[in-house]
Amino acid sequence: MEEILIISNYYPPEKGAAANRIEQLALKLKQNKYNVSVVCPLANYPKGELFPEYKGKFSITEELQQITVKRLWIYPSNSKNFILRVFSILSFSLSLFFFLLFKKTPKKVIVQSPPLLLSFISVLTLSFKSKKIILNVSDLWPLAAIELGAIKTNSLSHKISCYLERFIYRKATLILGQSNEIIAHVKTIASTKNCYLYRNFPDHNKAKIDLRTNIDEPVKIFYAGLLGVAQGVFELCKQINLEGLPIELHIFGDGAEKNQLQDFIRNHPKKNIFFHGMKERNKLLEELKTFDIALVPLKTRIYGSVPSKIFEYGALGFPVLYFGGGEGEDIVQENKLGWVAAVGDYSALNEEIKQISKISKEELATMKNRLFENANQIFNLDNQVAELFLKDVF
Incomplete structure (x- = not known):
């Protein structure tokens, strides 16, 4: 049975569209004869605090519906304090970097984006290992952040985010876009990249x-x-x-x-x-x-x-x-x-x-x-x- 890995910032028992979307993808791949594993943080969304069953743990491996779920350490936070939120993102990014660098990973890996920094770390590390990188883009960052007023155009954070965005689109083997607009945007950065529409359909x-x-x-x-x-x-x-x-x-x-x-x-x-x-x-x-x-x-x-x-x-x-x-x-x-x-x-x-x-x-x-x-x-x-x-x- 062929193996495939999914890297995501969200996974059940966390709630919300992002966690549900990745779970659906994992289950459908399992139904299609793949041995599926998921790497994600210790569950903490949306409250920004670890779920009770994960408190006091540095990492844990679980079997959920025949999906192997590896949860890595994170400093959870949904604080409005910019420094705390950045530290939270960096904490899981660091855990993920060392996991991908030193652990054996399948030849095929699906990387969820955003968060942009996590997808950058994943694509960067996996490109060194010559993996097939399937980038699953559900929202456009930093464009969405600009539209929401979270960052300012041409600010330092905007320029850094644009660099990360260009890197992951160009280094990915192929890209799944959740909308036609996403695919059109990706093509403006990586015009020759193979892109495919993958809507967030539920299991009817x-x-x-x-x-x-x-x-x-x-x-x-x-x-x-x-x-x-x-x-x-x-x-x-x-x-x-x-x-x-x-x-x-x-x-x-x-x-x-x-x-x-x-x-x-x-x-x-x-x-x-x-x-x-x-x-x-x-x-x-x-x-x-x-x-x-x-x-x-x-x-x-x-x-x-x-x-x-x-x-x-x-x-x-x-x-x-x-x-x-x-x-x-x-x-x-x-x-x-x-x-x-x-x-x-x-x-x-x-x-x-x-x-x-x-x-x-x-x-x-x-x-x-x-x-x-x-x-x-x-x-x-x-x-x-x-x-x-x-x-x-x-």
């Missing part, structure tokens, strides 16, 4: 949760995920207008905006917004069975970014209210997945919500069934992976 065979539409309840819109700067959920809650409408907004998640979000909801009970905190995935899906529409927001349009929630919720049968712009907006519209409001335009968002309030629960139930069946054809992970194998990507 495991997705069905038997949605129920309660006729006598208000329409329940939900957001489930990270409460961070990029999502802009706190600002959205301040701007959204549900008063007088038979609609509720329910929020599930954790992150930097959690406390101010809770305070705002507590002080504005007439907003029809409810906060439920972070839920374990199976419990979350069980609770969402009676919900109606998934909200997918971004604070600003991020070139190359296509939130995986679009595909995940489609596979579950949820219509989507998309508020993020870019390629994601095109996907929602082209596949009739729900409603779109221009990113940052809260007036347009509130207008779409008014239109949603006029839809009957019976119409929503029909829409859910149609979306579930269509998603099985459009967002099929097995077909996508099979096509990549035919192209000798793996």
Whole structure:
């Protein structure tokens, strides 16, 4: 059985799209007769502290669903202090560098990017060993950091990041891009590089949760995920207008905006917004069975970014209210997945919500069934992976 290694900054039991995406890839490779191993940090995301089962450990090797997971030391932090965050990234980068340098690694290695520094360390070390490096690019850094205001154009950090970006694109054997925009951007830096589209599709065979539409309840819109700067959920809650409408907004998640979000909801009970905190995935899906529409927001349009929630919720049968712009907006519209409001335009968002309030629960139930069946054809992970194998990507 041929071996393949995946290097990622996130992996379950960590929550979120990044961890789920890498787990799905690992499991699909396993189903296709690969002996799969994963190297990642000791689990700490999103709170920036080690999970209880990993405290006091320097490294650990586990078997999860027949995937060998090697977790290396990290100094975890999600602090706003720049020095602490850089130190956290450097700590795992150092662990990873020595692991790749001195440990035997398979001939084929998938490297997740971003984080940019980790992918640079991985590509640099693996290129010395003449490995087949499959670079899996899910977001464009430093471009996304510029758009989010995290770094300034032509600053020292920007110039260093651009160098790292050019290096990994040019040194990788081939590149998987999560969007057409990512592939187009990579081609501006490495024009001859073989690039392949690899969407963040969920495993549809495991997705069905038997949605129920309660006729006598208000329409329940939900957001489930990270409460961070990029999502802009706190600002959205301040701007959204549900008063007088038979609609509720329910929020599930954790992150930097959690406390101010809770305070705002507590002080504005007439907003029809409810906060439920972070839920374990199976419990979350069980609770969402009676919900109606998934909200997918971004604070600003991020070139190359296509939130995986679009595909995940489609596979579950949820219509989507998309508020993020870019390629994601095109996907929602082209596949009739729900409603779109221009990113940052809260007036347009509130207008779409008014239109949603006029839809009957019976119409929503029909829409859910149609979306579930269509998603099985459009967002099929097995077909996508099979096509990549035919192209000798793996």
